[in-house]
Structure formats: structure tokens, C-alpha cells
Amino acid sequence: MLSANIQAGSSTRRYSDYFTRSWSHALPAGSKRTSLDAIAQLASGHDIVGLQESDPGSLRSGFTNQTHYLAQRAGFHYWTHQPNRSVGGVASSANGLLSKLEPVRTADHALPGRIKGRGVLLAHFGDDREGLTVAVAHLSLGARSRLAQLSFIAEVLQDHPNSVLMGDFNCLPDQPEMGVLYRKTTLRPPECVVPTFPSWKPQRAIDHILVSGDLRCLGSQAFPAAFSDHLALAMEIEVPESALRT
Template sequence: MKSPTHTLRLLTANIQAGSSTRRYSDYVTRSWSHALPSGSKRSSLDAIAKLASGRDIVGLQEADPGSLRSGFTNQTHYLAQRAGFNYWSHQPNRRMGGVASSANGLLSRLEPVEVQDHALPGRIGGRGVLLARFGDGREGLAVAVAHLSLGVGSRLSQLDFIADLMSDYPNAVLMGDFNCKAERPEMQVLYRKTRLQPPGCLVPTFPSWRPDRAIDHILVSDSLRTLETGAVAAAHSDHLAVEMQVEVPGNSLR
């Protein structure tokens, strides 16, 4: 008799704190939007909330936890409310005075039994991984959200840390902005130390207006079955979001 399974709808999105970037020149001409609030950020967040509302678990990167540029709005909380998620967590990591701040975020329709907040190593501090556990015991589902560094050396130490963190979970998902392709040499530590697998389908996500680099990923362990993967616009962020449907063992959520 086939064991029962459950299908989860996943999404990971670097939301760029609700800012709009539609071309490389915007990094210069719209640089003020990374420090000051603007009316368009609220409408961007509403569009992201609409996108998230059709999912079961959502990982966020570059969600402002409540600084000047967001109008002192905790964007993860705002999205949870607008998209109808009962459970949410955020992990503030990079702070630039009171002007701007950045966080990893998690939205979930399932109640986690535990949420862990871990700082990641790196040459420059301010990176982290958020780990949520669902279900009881070792067979439960572990879902991690991370935003990795631009530098190869820092990424390698961060991936090694995450691999050690997730090595004991047979049913696992790691999602986020990796700032590198899934086949990069530093990524191999994940595949060696954990049951996480390289993605079966490479989805270019950056830059969002002409994507040619697959640097945002949802990695799942070999005990889970990927049903569908694709990229979708996250309002006007410079990254496309990655969506996935995945089949998980039914006992991993109990």
C-alpha cells in the first residue's frame, strides 16, 4: 500500500523591500528608494501578497523589518496579514542605522513546532538562515530560508554551516537567494552532507527584466518529489520569485 503524501505549494522571493528595479540604470537613478519610503512600495507589497496567497509556505529575502525606508512597517508581518497566513517569522540581519534594514521571512499556513534563528559566518556579518520545523521527531519537515553572500569564500562557509544544520533532517527544503548557480563548486557541500539535491530544472531569476542567471533556488531532499517548478514576477523586484509544488510524506507534517 502506497504511503500517504501531501502536496505543498512553495514560493521563495527576494522582494527588494518593495522597491522597483526594471533596468540596471535604476540602481543609480532610484537609489533613493533604498533609503526612503515611497508610495509605490505599498502597492508592490500588495502585489507580492496576492502572489503569496496561493501558497502554503513562502520564504522571503530582503523584507524590511521596520525602518525608515518601509515607513516603519514590518513587511513580513504586513504580507502575512494581507495574504492570510496565520503563522509568520522574521529574522532581521543587516541594519544600516535606522534608515534601512533587511530580514529573512517565513509565511506559513502550517503551524511550525519550532523556528530557529541562526547567524551565518562570513567576511562581513549580517547574513542569516531561518529554520522552521513541522511535524514531530526526526521525520518532520525542515524548511530553511537563507540569503547568501556575494563572495565565494563567504558563501562556502555559509553553505557548510547550513549543511551541518540540515544534515539530520531526511525531509528538508532550503530556499532563498543563493547569489550563485546550483552547480557552483561551493554548492557541492550541501549535496555531500545532506539529502538536498540539485534542482532538476534550472530557472533563471536575475535580473528580473531579462533573466539569465539562476541564483534563486528551492532545493528539496531526495525523499520529496518535485511536481512543478517555475519563475514568476515578484512585483518589480530585481529578482523573479521561484515557485514549486512538492509532494512530501504525509507523516512529515504530523
């Protein structure tokens, strides 16, 4: 599996770029298509990919649905997305899911928070309670909002014993608000903490892939997601055959 905050294909290689290249977050110019092609090449080597900050088709992406584009370029048979935030049609943001296996069902939920525009996207594989549930989320910057969001996600996942929660959490895995996940679900803290931010000098582990139940992590590694300010996080997971049986 792979989780990647792709920053809508924009380039950030140093902190000053947030100011000097701020135009790239509103205009379609720049190397976004080249960036997406590099991300597609990385994604193609994985079975399930969760995306954050994938533009669903606004001015800055040249009205390209980036999740769909990546699915086509990387050879995924199934894709879905959850648009969360739109700024006057100039810039939009979505969670996305790419999968080589077609889920039995998908769902999406808006997340609570002081500022609206966050969500969690779910896909269920296997046709019973023991099936595999994959959730993709992008959490808020503020601890209070994150606690509300993680509490909501815990409620959604608590009846799914074989779950994967991946995304940009904007916090370390041992932050106090993360405790609600570990108490109310069988999701576990990562066995190996991998720094993913900022991509040019990774110091903070704020992107995570958490697993629960009988799922077993066989290793994790970070990769550049083209020129995004986050590294992508990959994890090999051993899934019981029963969790994928339909």
C-alpha cells in the same frame, strides 16, 4: 512553496535603476505598498513562502514590518522573521517565513562571512526527526563567504532527512561551493534550472528551492515579485504525510 527576494518593495526594472532609484532604498517614498500588495497576491496561492530582503521596520519601509504586512494581506496564519542587517535605522533587512501551517518550532542562526549580516531561518513541521524542515537563507556575493555559509547550513540540516532550503543563493546550482550541500546532506540539485535574475531579462538561476529525502518536486516556475530585481521561484512539492504528522 514560494521563494522571493522582494528588495524591500523597491522598484528595479533596468540596471540603471540601481543608481537613478538608489534613494528608494533609504526613503519610504515610491510605490512600496503597491509592490507589497502585488507580492501578497502572489504569495496567497502558496502554502509556505520564504522571503529575502524583507524590511523588518525601518525608515525606508515607513517603519512597517513587511513580513507581518504580507502575512496579513495574504491570509497566512503564521509568520516569523529574522532581522539580519540594519544601516542606522534607515534601512534594515530580514529573512521571513509565511505559512498556512503552524510549525512545531522555529530557529534562526547568523551565518559566517567576511561581512556580517547574513542568516538562515528555520521552521520544523511534524514532531519527530522525520518531520519537514524548511530553511530560508540569503547568501553572500563572494564565493569564499558562500562556501562558509553553505558549510554551516549543511551542518544544521544534515540530521533532518526531509528538508527544503530556499532563498537567494547568489550563485548557480552547479557552482563548486554548492557541492558541500550535496555531499553532506541529502539535498539535491534542482531538476529544472529556472533563471530568476535580473527580473527584466532573466539570465541567471541564482534563486533556488532545494529538496531532500522523500520530498519530490512536481514542477517549478518563476513569477514577477512586483518590481523586484529578482523573479520569485515557485515549486510544487509532494511531502509524505508522515513528515507533517504531529
